Amino acid sequence: MTEEKYETYKEILLENRKKILNKIEEIDRSWSKTLRESTGDISAYATHLADLGSESNEREKETRILDREIRHLKEIDKALKRIYKDKYGTCTFCGEKISPQRLRAIPETDYCITCKKNIEKNNSRNHRT
Secondary structure: OOHHHHHHHHHHHHHHHHHHHHHHHHHHHHHOOOHHHHHOOOOOOOOOHHHHHHHHHHHHHHHHHHHHHHHHHHHHHHHHHHHHOOOOOEOOOOOOEOOHHHHHHOOOOOOOHHHHHHHHHHHHHHHHO
């Protein structure tokens, strides 16, 4: 892969990384709010149980989003390391080149399409047993 291509993918990965960090920061800010602030309740009365349930559901949803974003961030960081080690664009399983179409669609990928399909097929078999 040419140095110019590396730079293009590096820029995409860094931009995606920045977006994820912003989303994580946004979730962190929302978690630091008190319950009254997050529900918009400014009265002196106790918070209603339904509001507590809604807030709990929101926190669970944000936890799942946070978990997904952190995993995605780790994948991006691994891809950036592969760029710095001059191994980007090569499947970490079979060693073949990853197609440019796949890298454009999923720049953090570390598997060619064939290996990724095989891994997913094996994982689905393991989950059925």
